[in-house]
Amino acid sequence: xxxxxxxxxxxxxxxxxxxxxxxxxxxxxxxxxxxxxxxxxxxxxxxxxxxxxxxxxxxxxxxxxxxxxxxxxxxxxxxxxxxxxxxxxxxxxxxxxxxxxxxxxxxxxxxxxxxxxxxx
Amino acid sequence: xxxxxxxxxxxxxxxxxxxxxxxxxxxxxxxxxxxxxxxxxxxxxxxxxxxxxxxxxxxxxxxxxxxxxxxxxxxxxxxxxxxxxxxxxxxxxxxxxxxxxxxxxxxxxxxxxxxxxxxxxxxxxxxxxxxxxxxxxxxxxxxxxxxxxxxx
Numbered sequence: 515x516x517x518x519x520x521x522x523x524x525x526x527x528x529x530x531x532x533x534x535x536x537x538x539x540x541x542x543x544x545x546x547x548x549x550x551x552x553x554x555x556x557x558x559x560x561x562x563x564x565x566x567x568x569x570x571x572x573x574x575x576x577x578x579x580x581x582x583x584x585x586x587x588x589x590x591x592x593x594x595x596x597x598x599x600x601x602x603x604x605x606x607x608x609x610x611x612x613x614x615x616x617x618x619x620x621x622x623x624x625x626x627x628x629x630x631x632x633x634x
Numbered sequence: 635x636x637x638x639x640x641x642x643x644x645x646x647x648x649x650x651x652x653x654x655x656x657x658x659x660x661x662x663x664x665x666x667x668x669x670x671x672x673x674x675x676x677x678x679x680x681x682x683x684x685x686x687x688x689x690x691x692x693x694x695x696x697x698x699x700x701x702x703x704x705x706x707x708x709x710x711x712x713x714x715x716x717x718x719x720x721x722x723x724x725x726x727x728x729x730x731x732x733x734x735x736x737x738x739x740x741x742x743x744x745x746x747x748x749x750x751x752x753x754x755x756x757x758x759x760x761x762x763x764x765x766x767x768x769x770x771x772x773x774x775x776x777x778x779x780x781x782x783x784x785x786x
Contacts, residue, residue, distance in 0.1 A: 553702055585767035586678060586774070588726060589702040 527579060532577035539563065540571050544580060549592040551584070557592050568576045647757040648769045652776050654752055656783035658745040662717045663750055664779060665741055671696075674782045677774035690714055694722065709739070712722050717743055724756065735760045737768075752776070 534540055543557045546560035558568040572592065579598035584591045639651040654661055664670040666688040672681055675696055677703035682704065683697040688711065695708040720741040728734050737758045744751040754772055758767045 521675060585770055587698075587700075587705065587707075587767050587771040588764065589700055589705070589767070590763075 517529060527598065528605055530578040531580060534574050534580055535602070537544050537571070537574075539568075540575055543571065543575060543592075544594065547581060547592055551591040551593045554590055554592060638776050640769055642765060642769070643760040646759040646765055647755070648759070648772070649756075650752075650754040650769070650772050650776060652752050652754075652780065653746060654750050654780055654783055655748075656750060657748065658743050658750045660715045660783055661750040661779075662720075662743050664783060665720055666714070670782065673779040674775060677771055677778060687711075688714060709736075712738075717745075717747050719743070750782065752779075 535544070539561055542561065546552060546557050554568065554572060557572075561568065572581065572583075575592075576583060579595055581592050582595045584593060637652075639647045641651075642685050643649060664755060666686060668684055668686050671686065672684055675681055675684065675738065676698070679698040679700045681696060682774075683706075684695070686692075686694045691712050692711050693708060695706065695713070697704060697706040706727040707724060708727065709725055711720065711722045713719060713721035716753075722739050724739045725734060737756060737760070740753075740755040740757075742753040742755070744753065754776065756765075756768055756772065759768055781785045
């Protein structure tokens with residue numbers, strides 16, 4: 515069985531994107547940023563963990579490339595950066611296509627064999 | 635196309651150079667004329683209020699509406715030398731008096747034929763992060779100044 519190829523161009527990046535997303539706090543921050551740029555405190559509002567812990571989560575998101583920080587004058591904003599998310603979603607998309615095709619083949623195999631059974 | 639040349643000589647200082655296609659007279663005046671300042675000082679934000687008393691010892695004050703709320707900066711002109719130099723303090727209004735921090739802004743104007751080199755030096759900023767934030771802010775403002783002066 516040949517499995518679909520991974521993203522050979524940037525495997526380390528995919529690793530860091532998926533591990534950044536493997537945490538509920540970080541996923542929540544990403545979900546909030548999907549609606550537009552936020553300050554760190556807005557992005558973390560209502561999350562019951564300490565400020566240093568939030569900073570750590572933000573740093574992990576920045577290192578993965580999912581989030582970038584922009585500062586103007588005194589204000590810090592977090593923005594979602596689409597490239598890292600695209601590499602993750604295109605990886606998932608490739609797997610989805612593979613499994614769709616494989617399941618379609620299984621489906622037609624099962625239909626064929628059951629038709630044969632009926633005939634016999 | 636001319637672009638801003640930004641250097642960061644230290645953790646708390648920045649220098650931005652830009653050659654503008656306008657006479658030294660126009661570039662110098664733009665920095666002290668409220669009507670012009672209202673056009674280019676917004677950078678990326680909306681200016682809510684602006685007052686300028688352009689003489690040594692006079693004060694200025696600019697209030698922006700930003701996604702982080704209203705921010706006000708003010709200061710006092712230390713030196714105004716026509717078509718050469720403007721030196722002023724630059725202090726953000728803070729909720730906590732203990733957080734008030736005064737930095738120093740120097741604008742120098744060098745005529746280059748029909749053009750003018752603007753050298754903006756901002757020193758004694760609070761931190762490296764503050765320096766980078768101001769670098770981003772000044773870049774948008776100087777871009778807007780270029781648009782204003784080079785358009786008309």
